[in-house]
Amino acid sequence: MYALKDQACIVGVGETAYTRGSGKTDLALMLEASVNAITDAGLSPHDIAGIIPPPLAATSEHFAANLGIEDLRYAVTVHMGGASPITSLQSATMAVACGVAKNVLVPLGWNGYSTMRVRDMGGKKKANGGGGGAPGALANTIGEYYLPYGANVPVQWYAWLATRHKALYGTPDEAMGTIAVTSRKHAQLNDKAYMQGRPLSMEDYLNARWVSKPFRLFDCCLETDGAAAVVVTSPERARDLKHDPVYISGIAEGHPYPADDIPARPDPFKIGLSFATPKALHMAQVDLKDLDFAEIYDCFTYVVLLQLEAIGFCKRGEVGDFARGNRFELDGELPLNTHGGLHSEAHVWGMNHIVEAAHQLRHEAGKRQVKDAQLGLVTGWGDFGDGSLAILRR
Amino acid sequence: MPTETQEYTRPLPKMRGFAGEFYNYCKKHELRFQRCTGCQTWRHVPRDMCAKCSSFDWEWAQSSGKGKLFSWTTAMQPMLPQFADLIPYSPVIIEMEEGVRMLSWLTDVAPEELKLDLPVEVVFDDVTPEVTLPKFKRAG
DSSP, rough: OTTTTOOOOOEEEEOOOOOOOOOOOOHHHHHHHHHHHHHHOOOOOGGEEEEESSSSSOHHHHEEEEEHHHSSOEOOOOGGGGGGGHHHHHHHHHHTTSSOOOEEEEEEEEEETTTOOOGGTTTTTTTTOOTTOHHHHHHHIIIIIIGTOOOOSSHHHHHHHHHHHHHHHHHOOHHHHHHHHHHHHTTOOOOOOOOOTTOOHHHHHHOOOOOEEEEEEEGOOOOOEEEEEEEEEHHHTTTTSSSOOEEEEEEEEOOOOOOTOOOTTTTOOOOOOHHHHHHHHHHHHHOGOOSSSEEESSSHHHHHHHHHHHTTEEEEEEOOHOOOOOOOOTTTSSSBTTTOHHHHTTSTTTHHHHHHHHHHHHTTTTTGGOOTTOEEEEEEEETTEEEEEEEOOO | OOOOSSOOSSOOOOOHHHHHHHHHHHTTTOEEEEEEEEOOOOOOOSSSOOOTTTOEEEEEEEEOOOEEEEEEEEOOSSSSSSGGOOOOOOOOOOEETOOEEEEOOOOOOOGOOOOTTTHHHHHHEEEEOOOEEEEEEOOO
């Protein structure tokens, strides 16, 4: 359990601009972010020996051919939707710790607005039926059992979790609104954020149109084009590089059971993170109270609330109270999604959450810097509630 | 729910494999789920083996057709054009007496009347000559 603690570090981070209408391919976006991350690390593309691209069309071979990596030693892909970036980071950590590859690149990018909108997911026709746009493990369940009833997109699936949780525990709409409003507030301090210059009040949140009850417009994250990437290497090698390393102190993945069907879960609120959190905390040997900030995967506001409970920041059913007050602000008890998150910075499957955590721990987050940040938590959430969690320290 | 007077245009299951077997029973107006013949555990969605006792032996066992409302969402914005005329509609999760849960629609409950544990029973909607979708109404 301790084997991976502090055995690898993030030494480079890179991003593209976050836009709607990139005019570039997914691969071109990811290569741009990758080169930025490699340069940020003080390395050359030829130094990369492992690549963990997302489950999209561009493969590690495409990356290696473009970056000029003749001896690609490690190439895998994680199939966990938005939980993939952190699980990929776990895989990179293992590759580095075991000596399989010295420097590992983890890129993620897409034209999430221009060509592959989440709202179209699951409805695309395959020759043999629906569910064609959805990730592999989910396509059968969606196509055969959800799609005939008009339930083809995440905003509807996760609403099932939110509806039941709200009905059982009475979570107020304002708790959801707090996530949206706080993210937007933080985005105003972030020049890269798509929603910079467009503040959001609780009144705006509550007055917005419904999408799929109990989700209103601002319960849903952005759809954007863009890419982000990180470079992982060993602590020894990190000493010679440009920036102070960001240590991967604890990291774990988790899968809800069964992962491919939400209705069948005996306990619908036992999500991937419920399994991952104790492992990652144990590995890092830290307590939740030691954390200086948290970047929580925020495809939908309620998904953040469910994760806060699953991580154990508060007891089940108590997140409505937990979300009151200024807890999530930059000077609050638990600064949350300090860059604006998927809600207000950009939707790059949470890779931007990892990049932001690195900026915070390198103390280069500028106006949105959490004072003296030493330890941060980043989560991923994907497909039907797969989870991953990283504890990072400076 | 509006009566379908024209050609049915909404997405349908592909009527092959396990799903084909499930919906073929629906066509006969029978709601059946897989039940392990080793340990009698019910399951849905259909799978090759029993996750409890690892048996590959199972049968399509008849459900009582009775259940209760476990959760729901109400779609207020069409995500697929084929459902646009139905907005608002509510994909619901029904927990059956046998313990399995399935996705469906309620035929006689308005979105604002949805509540946890509402008792319901299955009805069969022959949406095309080939496909019947199980739906639910308030239990009598």
